[in-house]
Amino acid sequence: MEELKALTNQAVEKQPEIIKRFNQMIDSQHLSHAYLLTGAGGIGKKDVAQWVAMRLFCIDLQNQMPCGKCEECTRIMSGQHPDVVEIAPDGQSIKVEQVRFLKAEFSKSGVEGSRKVFIIEQANKMTTSAANSLLKFIEEPSGEVTAFLLAENRSLMLPTIVSRTEIIELKPLPQDRLVAELVQQEVAKTDAQILSRLTNDTGEIKLLVENNWIAEAHKALEKWFISATAGDITAFVDVQTRIMGLAKDRFYQEKILDLMMLYAMDLLELKFEQNTITYETNRRQLQQLADQTSVRQLLEVTDLILPLKHNLSRNLNFQGIVEKATLKMCNIFKMRGR
Numbered sequence: 340m341e342e343l344k345a346l347t348n349q350a351v352e353k354q355p356e357i358i359k360r361f362n363q364m365i366d367s368q369h370l371s372h373a374y375l376l377t378g379a380g381g382i383g384k385k386d387v388a389q390w391v392a393m394r395l396f397c398i399d400l401q402n403q404m405p406c407g408k409c410e411e412c413t414r415i416m417s418g419q420h421p422d423v424v425e426i427a428p429d430g431q432s433i434k435v436e437q438v439r440f441l442k443a444e445f446s447k448s449g450v451e452g453s454r455k456v457f458i459i460e461q462a463n464k465m466t467t468s469a470a471n472s473l474l475k476f477i478e479e480p481s482g483e484v485t486a487f488l489l490a491e492n493r494s495l496m497l498p499t500i501v502s503r504t505e506i507i508e509l510k511p512l513p514q515d516r517l518v519a520e521l522v523q524q525e526v527a528k529t530d531a532q533i534l535s536r537l538t539n540d541t542g543e544i545k546l547l548v549e550n551n552w553i554a555e556a557h558k559a560l561e562k563w564f565i566s567a568t569a570g571d572i573t574a575f576v577d578v579q580t581r582i583m584g585l586a587k588d589r590f591y592q593e594k595i596l597d598l599m600m601l602y603a604m605d606l607l608e609l610k611f612e613q614n615t616i617t618y619e620t621n622r623r624q625l626q627q628l629a630d631q632t633s634v635r636q637l638l639e640v641t642d643l644i645l646p647l648k649h650n651l652s653r654n655l656n657f658q659g660i661v662e663k664a665t666l667k668m669c670n671i672f673k674m675r676g677r
C-alpha cells in the first residue's frame with residue numbers, strides 16, 4: 340500500500356507542470372483523444388498517464404488530486420482496472436493482435452461507465468500493422484476514450500500517428516533531484532553528480548552503476564586526465580591499461596568520451612570563475628590547472644575532445660581515437676604557461 344501511494348506522488352513530483360496542465364484540461368473538459376508523451380526513460384511518462392486515469396476515475400478527489408487510496412486509484416496503480424488498459428511490447432514489438440485485444444476490451448460496453456483510458460508503452464515499437472490498426476481506433480473512438488502513447492522520442496514514431504496525437508514533451512528531472520535519488524540508491528554522491536551530467540535516462544544510469552562502472556571509470560579518467568594535463572606520456576599507457584577495459588561496447592565508449600569532455604568543460608568553467616563543476620573532488624587541482632592555462636589552450640582541448648564521439652560514430656577505432664587525442668592533449672599542456 341505504501342508503495343502504491345508513492346506512485347501517485349511520483350507523477351506530481353516528477354512532472355508538476357504537466358500534472359497542472361492535465362488538471363486544467365480535465366476541469367475544462369478539454370481532454371484530447373490521444374496524447375503522445377515523450378521523454379527519456381524514468382522521466383515519469385507512465386506515472387503521468389496513470390495519474391490522469393486516476394484523476395478521471397478517483398471517487399475521493401482531494402483538492403482536485405486523486406486520493407491514491409480508493410478502490411479505483413489502487414486498481415489503476417496495480418494495472419487491474421477494467422477501463423484502464425495497458426499494453427507494452429511483447430518481445431521486440433507491439434503486435435497487431437495486442438491492438439486488437441485492446442479494441443476488444445474497449446468494445447465491451449457498460450463494464451463500468453463509458454470512460455476508457457489506454458496506455459501504450461514504448462509505442463514506437465508498434466509494427467506497421469499494429470499502428471494502422473490503432474490509427475482507425477484513435478480516429479473513431481467509441482465513447483470517451485483517452486489514449487496515451489509513450490515513447491522516448493517523437494522522431495521514433497510513425498508520422499501518421501504523431502499527427503493524430505497531442506504531443507507533450509516531459510522535461511528531464513531536475514539535476515539535484517536525480518542526484519538525491521541516486522544517493523538514496525547508495526551511489527556515492529561524487530558519482531551521482533557525474534552521472535547526472537551524463538544522462539537522465541534511468542535505464543542508462545542502471546547500466547552505468549552496474550558493477551561499479553561509474554566509480555571505476557571516474558578513477559581511471561581522473562588519473563588519465565591528470566597525467567595528460569601534466570604533459571605526462573603515461574596517460575597514453577593509461578588508455579590501454581585502464582580505459583580500454585571499461586570501454587566494453589559503443590555505449591560505454593561514448594560515455595568515456597563524455598566523461599573526458601566534462602573535464603574539459605570544468606576547466607573552462609573554472610577559468611571563467613563559474614561555480615558549478617562536475618568533478619567537485621578535483622576542484623583545487625582543476626582550478627590550479629585552469630589558472631595556469633590560457634583560454635586559447637583550454638578551447639583547443641574542447642575542440643580536440645568534442646569531435647571524438649562523431650569520429651566514433653564513423654566507426655573509427657575507439658582505442659585509436661583516444662590514443663591520438665591523448666598525445667595531442669599532452670602536447671597542448673606541455674606548452675602551458677608559455
Ligand SMILES: [Zn+2]
Binds near residue numbers: 409
Ligand atoms: Zn482515489
